[in-house]
Amino acid sequence: MDGDRRGWRQCLLGGTVFAVCMAGTTLPTPLYGLYQEKLGFSELTVTVVYAVYAFGVIGVLLLAGNASDAVGRRPVLLAGLGCAAASAVCFLCATGLGWLYAGRLLSGLSAGLFTGAATVYVLELAPYGGASRATFVATAANMGGLGCGPLLAGTLAQYAPWPLYLPFLVHLALIAGSAAILLWLPETVRERRPPSTVRPQRPGLPPQVRAVFAPAAIASFVGFALFGVFTSVSPAFLAQSLDVDNHAVSGLVVALAFFASTAGQLAVGRVGVRRSLPLGCAGLFAGLALLAGALRWDLLVLVVLSAAVGGGGQGLAFRGALSAVAEASPPDHRASVISTLFVVAYTGISVPVIGVGLLADPLGLEGAGLVFIACMAALVSTAGVYLLRRLKGTPVHP
Structure with missing residues (x-):
């Protein structure tokens, strides 16, 4: 019984980390209008900035989609959090379009690293026989995190100061907490291989x-x-x-x-x-x-x-x-x-x-x-x- 409680606690904490990372990928959504006013770019540029994210995700899925099977779940997820933090820093420093492109690309890399690895990690942290509930946790963390990003940024931008800065500062704090949680959670891959064994899919x-x-x-x-x-x-x-x-x-x-x-x-x-x-x-x-x-x-x-x-x-x-x-x-x-x-x-x-x-x-x-x-x-x-x-x-x- 205690083992089951510990397993579900770890599963939920893993889902929380998953949600924090995915929230960062949609955080800029309600802020694009403010960036347009600040930097003076067109609606086409908004869509290109947004779409750069997808290229980052696709690149990771093709080149390193199976990395967590080789080197372990936690190293890959920590790398994903690192990319998410770097993305937030790019948006904080955004004085030109280059920063926005870099931020979206890094955001795509973080999502690509997390999408498969975090889903499997949440399932593996759950106690034996809990696959159905763990699938719910992973699904809710993924799509729920994507939904929380624009909700958080929009609320802060509307009702708090520094609309182009505070959402990313809050996200950086959440990333730091998530990294601490990841370092505490156990590794679920027992037989790890060197990074050189990772091959493009x-x-x-x-x-x-x-x-x-x-x-x-x-x-x-x-x-x-x-x-x-x-x-x-x-x-x-x-x-x-x-x-x-x-x-x-x-x-x-x-x-x-x-x-x-x-x-x-x-x-x-x-x-x-x-x-x-x-x-x-x-x-x-x-x-x-x-x-x-x-x-x-x-x-x-x-x-x-x-x-x-x-x-x-x-x-x-x-x-x-x-x-x-x-x-x-x-x-x-x-x-x-x-x-x-x-x-x-x-x-x-x-x-x-x-x-x-x-x-x-x-x-x-x-x-x-x-x-x-x-x-x-x-x-x-x-x-x-x-x-x-x-x-x-x-x-x-x-």
Whole structure:
């Protein structure tokens, strides 16, 4: 009994460290407008600054995604916290665009180091038989941390002094506490190997996985693209079109999408893996439709509903996608297939978001958003129809 309590305490502390790191990746979201005023750059630049993060994540996933299996969980997570701290310092020193690019790249590196290693670490810290609850802790820490970042920064920027400094100073303090916790927690990798054994992971897609992978990848791409647009340009839309200048409200709207994603991922256990992917596609389509309505009629309530519905759809779709491709993959190719899925997903955070930035100047933010929505809706509709046809042709197991 005491061992179980200790295990759950360690599991929760590991989840707290995970959440602190992920919060740093979305911390600048409600502050981009302030940086625009300070440094005088365009909406396109905002989207490029945001998208640099995805390149950092993809680079780590491809080059060192399996590093924690070799050198241990704690060294990799400590390196991730180091990158997060360096990112915060870059934003504190931001007197030009170069600092913002460096800060976002370091933030992407921290997320890439944490995403896989921290998830496995939380599961390994849990007592025997607690895999289901530990999965909940890891999911809540990941998406909940992403949601807490804009909520924290928006609240501090609105109601406290030094809006471009205090959020990052607070985050640095949280990182220092997290590093202390990590040094106290036990290492779970028993047989460690030297760093020279870490090899780049080449994305792979065996022929038998392709039919399952295509709709899963499309749904993941669209879900992450929706999150990318919410976290990069929604504060500007709220300010320019809806006259919502309250940074706390902007942060809350973005946070809602991530919290809804957590709820969607947790709902997969009830609706079943086979149903979750087509239902997630439906949720994403509905979220995109609500966002289109918000852009067309300038209604805040539709933005909020879009965040909630689209976020829930993203959670359902992405967890369903992960489960589907993992089940279809041969054991000796599973890691490479999942890495490929993550690369596609994080491409969704970068490429469409930059496209919105490119179109914002000639078409305006609303026009660029509607073009984005039309493209994403066509993609997710295609995936949804294909999945429904497959679902009708196969037995459904809850």
